[in-house]
Amino acid sequence: MEKAHILHLYQRAGFGIGPKTFSNIQGLNRSKIVEGLFEDSGKIAPLTIPTPEIDEHLATKPMDRKSKRFKELVKKSRKKHVVYNRAWVNRMAQTQEVLRERMTLFWANHFVMRSRNIVFSQHYNNTLRTHALGNFKDFVVAVAQEPGMLDYLNNQQSKKGAPNENFARELMELFTLGVGRYTETDIKEAARAFTGWRHDPLGNFKFAKKRHDAGEKTFLGTKGNFSGEDIIALILKQPACAQFIAGKVYRHFVNDKVDEARVAAIAKVFSKNYDISAMMRFIFMSDWFYDAENMMSKIKSPIDLLVGLMRVVPFNWEKPQQLKYIERLLGQVLLEPPNVAGWPEGRSWIDANTMMVRLKLPSVLLKNGEIAFDVKGEFEDSFEAFSKKNNFSRKLNIATNWEAFEAQYGHLTDEELAFYLLGGAVRSGTKRFLQTLELENKQDFCIQLMSLPEYQLC
16 A cells, blocks of 8 residues: 555544554555554543532432522533543544544534533533444434433423424434435424433433324325334435435545545445445545545644644643633634534635634644733633633643654654655645755754645645
């Protein structure tokens, strides 16, 4: 397998590849390298942080939402979300299960959910991680029964005679079929089928039979006394479902510009039994995945950018709120999607402001650079309040491990380091620029490479 193809595979299926891993697999054929990715991600390791006070609250009788105690718990849950955000970024930066973590990140922007409850948020995150490479039908059912999703799309209040249509609509429009593949009647009938799907105070899924509409329904042209599981099964029987998921996977993992014939080929594999791993194997084994037009063709998401930096030069966010603010400056805060459609990705990641932040970020994070950022005192809960502060000429509290970088990359030539960081996508003008630099060491050269526009691509 060609060197550039290995790098491309690990950029898309993970978050890049280091020299040690590269040397271990170089010389293997494509099949063995791809299979190695799946073997490395076979384990499912939940990501959790301690939430004792929230757990205690959930186990007690419902609290007055206007009470001082409840408001304090909401505030603590918000702070725990910040800690979990950092834990998730650290997991992606440090994991060996790169494909599972990549897929978890992908599905988090597909099955979009947002909760104020940290217990529900991290449970949902681990459901994504558990099913990320499994069976899509099981995945959809699990997502539909998550307490965070039941709250987010209002199914917790849905009951016979007064079905809430939010979940049924988004299930088809955003999660499985796409716009135009169902009718308003299908939404209403599906909503009836999901009545009674609830969760208890601890977040456990409960089917409230008395709240369920067990009457006959007509959905996608079929009649029956359908349950929620039946609705999901009927959706997956539609060819449009596999086509829709295949298209979204193609845009994320291959190219923003869709090749309909290739999407159809992916959908054909996926529709056989909705095996996510089989679909991803097909993509990574296909010759077209490694076409020049697909390599270094995508703009890194903010999280890709941050995680990629951390995997090359390990560093620790000593104040997790600082990570959140950097994410917000870049346009992607984990656990805080803009809406149920998630982030649009692609060129939407870049504008004049975010590009400037991106190019400056390596120096800020790795060489004590300055950014419009306030790190004094306690952080405000509100980003708007934070933005009103004097945020100029501040430094971040970052503990950088250059020793780990030297152990991994220190023996490389400048050309070899450029290959790992830029994938050979260095324009002639950039090469001339790099040759004019008077750099004292490889650390400086690394930062310069990461500050190039080419580093924004993968």
